[in-house]
Amino acid sequence: MAGLGSNDKALRARAEAVIPGGMYGHQSVALLPDDYPQYFARAEGARMWDVDGRGYLDFMCAYGPNLFGYGHPEINAAFVRQMETADALTGPTARMVELAEAFVGMVSHADWAMFCKNGTDATSMAMVVARAHTRRKTIVLAKGAYHGSAPWCTPRPAGVTAEDRAHQIFCSYNDIASLEEAVAKAGDDLAAIFAAPFKHDAFIDQSLPDAAYARRARELCDQTGALLVVDDVRAGLRVARDCSWSTVGVKPDLSTWGKCIANGHPISALLGSEIARGAASHVFVTGSYWFQAAPMAAALTTLRLVRETDYLERIERLGARLRTGLHERASAAGFSLRQTGPVTMPLFLFDDDPDMRKGFAWSSAMLQRGIYVHPWHNMFLCAAMTDGDIDETLNAAEGAFKHLKGVAGGLGPVEKLAFLTA
Amino acid sequence: MAGLGSNDKALRARAEAVIPGGMYGHQSVALLPDDYPQYFARAEGARMWDVDGRGYLDFMCAYGPNLFGYGHPEINAAFVRQMETADALTGPTARMVELAEAFVGMVSHADWAMFCKNGTDATSMAMVVARAHTRRKTIVLAKGAYHGSAPWCTPRPAGVTAEDRAHQIFCSYNDIASLEEAVAKAGDDLAAIFAAPFKHDAFIDQSLPDAAYARRARELCDQTGALLVVDDVRAGLRVARDCSWSTVGVKPDLSTWGKCIANGHPISALLGSEIARGAASHVFVTGSYWFQAAPMAAALTTLRLVRETDYLERIERLGARLRTGLHERASAAGFSLRQTGPVTMPLFLFDDDPDMRKGFAWSSAMLQRGIYVHPWHNMFLCAAMTDGDIDETLNAAEGAFKHLKGVAGGLGPVEKLAFLTA
Structure with a gap:
């Protein structure tokens, strides 16, 4: 699995000197998997690119603000x-x-x-x-x-x-x-x-x-x-x-x-x-x-x-497709994924995953496949997303579940989330 | 003295229906002279225009944010x-x-x-x-x-x-x-x-x-x-x-x-x-x-x-010119104006004016002459101001002091500031 890019690492090192703790607030990646990039360089529609040039379909939508697409x-x-x-x-x-x-x-x-x-x-x-x-x-x-x-x-x-x-x-x-x-x-x-x-x-x-x-x-x-x-x-x-x-x-x-x-x-x-x-x-x-x-x-x-516009009906339909499709792919790989909240603001949690080791590994695997999901915060759909994006997400999910199946037995606890099970 | 423009009046009436009290916060003109416009349409450099097309040299600078000129x-x-x-x-x-x-x-x-x-x-x-x-x-x-x-x-x-x-x-x-x-x-x-x-x-x-x-x-x-x-x-x-x-x-x-x-x-x-x-x-x-x-x-x-840039030295020099020039013009008209704070953030208060009737009348007279001053809040200079702007301000002030001298005896108390002397 690829690690952090060199530009992200360099910015983190500089930030360590001039921002308390390196970053603060809800956009700090301190409680996300280690390979999640902290810094981004570009965004358009439903996609963003990190400072090392890696592109993602972004299911966080800036933690909500992006409703009609970045740079509309x-x-x-x-x-x-x-x-x-x-x-x-x-x-x-x-x-x-x-x-x-x-x-x-x-x-x-x-x-x-x-x-x-x-x-x-x-x-x-x-x-x-x-x-x-x-x-x-x-x-x-x-x-x-x-x-x-x-x-x-x-x-x-x-x-x-x-x-x-x-x-x-x-x-x-x-x-x-x-x-x-x-x-x-x-x-x-x-x-x-x-x-x-x-x-x-x-x-x-x-x-x-x-x-x-x-x-x-x-x-x-x-x-x-x-x-x-x-x-x-x-x-x-x-x-x-x-x-x-x-x-x-x-x-x-x-x-x-x-x-x-x-x-x-x-x-x-x-x-x-x-x-x-x-x-x-x-x-x-x-x-x-x-x-x-x-x-x-x-x-x-x-x-x-x-x-x-029919933006709401559109993101509801895409969200429903995503929910059904993820359920099918999780089940096929032998996982039970709880998908809760409105389909336009989904949260995914794995059954039998109190310390989120499965959630972290699966989210990282999604990230590697170009899909930015969040392991423990609700996500957001935006009206710039398309059926093709949902197809891409479901294909990535299939690969990520398969990957998880292979590694699940050997996963250790997520140390940074130890407070969840303390 | 001209009153409020019709566009400003129309917007105030509409706002009365959909904004509590018609306006809130520091940009409400509720405690300013009655002829101060509430709504603006355009700004550039050190100047702004209200919704009725009247232009002002703006000594409030958006209550501070405008440092290098509007629309820099x-x-x-x-x-x-x-x-x-x-x-x-x-x-x-x-x-x-x-x-x-x-x-x-x-x-x-x-x-x-x-x-x-x-x-x-x-x-x-x-x-x-x-x-x-x-x-x-x-x-x-x-x-x-x-x-x-x-x-x-x-x-x-x-x-x-x-x-x-x-x-x-x-x-x-x-x-x-x-x-x-x-x-x-x-x-x-x-x-x-x-x-x-x-x-x-x-x-x-x-x-x-x-x-x-x-x-x-x-x-x-x-x-x-x-x-x-x-x-x-x-x-x-x-x-x-x-x-x-x-x-x-x-x-x-x-x-x-x-x-x-x-x-x-x-x-x-x-x-x-x-x-x-x-x-x-x-x-x-x-x-x-x-x-x-x-x-x-x-x-x-x-x-x-x-x-x-030398923006700071520039606004300090303009502020000093303004302070000296205002003092001279106030004195010449027989008024004592207290100018306090840094020259880049001046406040003008008249002596013997506990209920601010002189301050209100003079500020209105300045407004009528195209200079937006505030009768009781510190003002702000910006780097888009020029010596010509200070000349214009001092000329307006001369006229405004003359006007005030003519009306001062007949001024009543400022009802909206009654709390100052209560």
């Missing part, structure tokens, strides 16, 4: 046209109003919009708006759900204080009794129930939302006056052309958006219904680049493509 | 070239390592860099890194200093809990005794002293840093093992080609950067010295767009222009 000509043209006219100025442009109107027209619960940069900006604003609206403090969240990397929500709490996590009560996703228990525990202080649109925690199987759970969350908010928040930063636009919980018939009061809403250009959003407008107008939230017009122009074009 | 051809070309090759991907590009090297080479205290999007991301990361490094909680800050709009620091705390502000002790900027008192109060729990590079609070006179105060902050950190943080998000690169406290001979352990480091393209940074590297490598901070390559390419070009 129409979206990027809208971006550049706006950037050359007016981008980060002393005030907003008309694009901001147009984009708020576009979201309000598209997302059924939304009566207003506020724009920001990070997904975490939007989730933090949702928390603050809910607290301002209710004049209460407690938020109920599902244990293990990712809502960003601010002190109140980062999954690895080095440097975080107990107070940063005050007024948080946790329930289990899709477990109505635990939700009711958490709400009861909040008593008369419940400000909001936060919900991921589906359970997309890392390292474990994903779960689609149970409609009864979603309806109960809505009821509990209606009964207590708390706000229901759906955090659609990761899943938005890959499940529905509306808030993702529209698929289970439940409207939140607030929803948070980011990642792919401008096909990778930096913008996120908090959308809200009428009830929360007053509170939203009283909080002070801002950022130097939040009023930038170019990402808004890119978002306007992205949302038009969302409305006017 | 060389910086934007670097951005677009990178964007078309590789921007937001499944991993970073070599630009990230190059940019970290560029900052480490340029900022004397820095041994490493981490990149993010908002200024608030960088200040929040500084707080978390200091707490992780010291395993203590308390941070000392100057009262009234702006460090961002997250719950721990937003200046208008609707929706913020007491716990969000836990472990914060306030001192008075440039007041050594109050700093020592705050540090003593922190006892053995001091994690960090935060400092703005100079006092640039809104509504009041600015103050340059007292060298003895800065040195004392350094000493107190050395004695206690706390980290010294200079928040250079707003002032960075307009005071020095290094951290702004290099002008008083003091090196922090952490510094935060943003706004103009990519001339308006969205990127911010936390820089740190060796002592904080370990802690920085253990915190989990990230964002969907933090690894974007195009803003990094723009930052690389911006930093090259910072190193290789």
